[in-house]
Amino acid sequence: DDLYKMAQNAELPLTRYLDILERNLPQETDLVAMRDLTFALRGSFGFLHQVENGDALLADYAGRFEPLLWRLISQSDGDARQTWLNTYIDTANNEFAWQRLQQLLSGELILADYELEQDTRWRIVLKLNEFRRPNHAALAAAEAAKDGSAIGQENAVRAKVLAARGDDKMRWFDKAMAADEEFSLRRSRTILAGLFPYSSQRSLAAPYAQR
Numbered sequence: 001d002d003l004y005k006m007a008q009n010a011e012l013p014l015t016r017y018l019d020i021l022e023r024n025l026p027q028e029t030d031l032v033a034m035r036d037l038t039f040a041l042r043g044s045f046g047f048l049h050q051v052e053n054g055d056a057l058l059a060d061y062a063g064r065f066e067p068l069l070w071r072l073i074s075q076s077d078g079d080a081r082q083t084w085l086n087t088y089i090d091t092a093n094n095e096f097a098w099q100r101l102q103q104l105l106s107g108e109l110i111l112a113d114y115e116l117e118q119d120t121r122w123r124i125v126l127k128l129n130e131f132r133r134p135n136h137a138a139l140a141a142a143e144a145a146k147d148g149s150a151i152g153q154e155n156a157v158r159a160k161v162l163a164a165r166g167d168d169k170m171r172w173f174d175k176a177m178a179a180d181e182e183f184s185l186r187r188s189r190t191i192l193a194g195l196f197p198y199s200s201q202r203s204l205a206a207p208y209a210q211r
Helices: 002-008 014-027 030-050 054-075 078-091 095-106 117-131 136-146 152-165 166-177 184-193
Strands: none
Touching: 002 014, 002 030, 014 030, 014 054, 030 054, 030 078, 054 078, 054 095, 078 095, 078 117, 095 117, 117 136, 117 184, 136 152, 152 166, 152 184, 166 184
């Protein structure tokens, strides 16, 4: 996506790129192009955390893309639906989106001819823990009890790291970085991946800059 590269290089205002994306995303039917554009949308939301007035801009664009993505989910099927749903989860950034995700997880909200797969369920749980939504820890514990796989165990740890704040976050950081770390390399990577996700916890990263 040449326009996305221009936005990354500050050759095109990020807000201008998101306006273009908002208009053109619903017309995309090619799966490869769709995945490229949704990747760009995720990245653009991440960049918004780093620009002046970024929080207000993110709130505005999250409010605009949330109903758009949900409509695309409802109107599609197969791989296209999963692509839109993954994007909806990854960019969920307001109360309405978080509530929908909780309802999907509980079964209160059902998509026609679709059943949440385990990796999608974890994707939702991780997002809800990232923003410490109500019962986030219980949701992660319940999912871990149902998924005894190695990936499930890593996701359970990542959920705890995502939800951690203050001293708890620092303890996870120290565990991952310790020279005599007893964790596997995979576990350390899981912890590091969950420390400051998707730029949404950028403000929490300052104490770690010199560590």
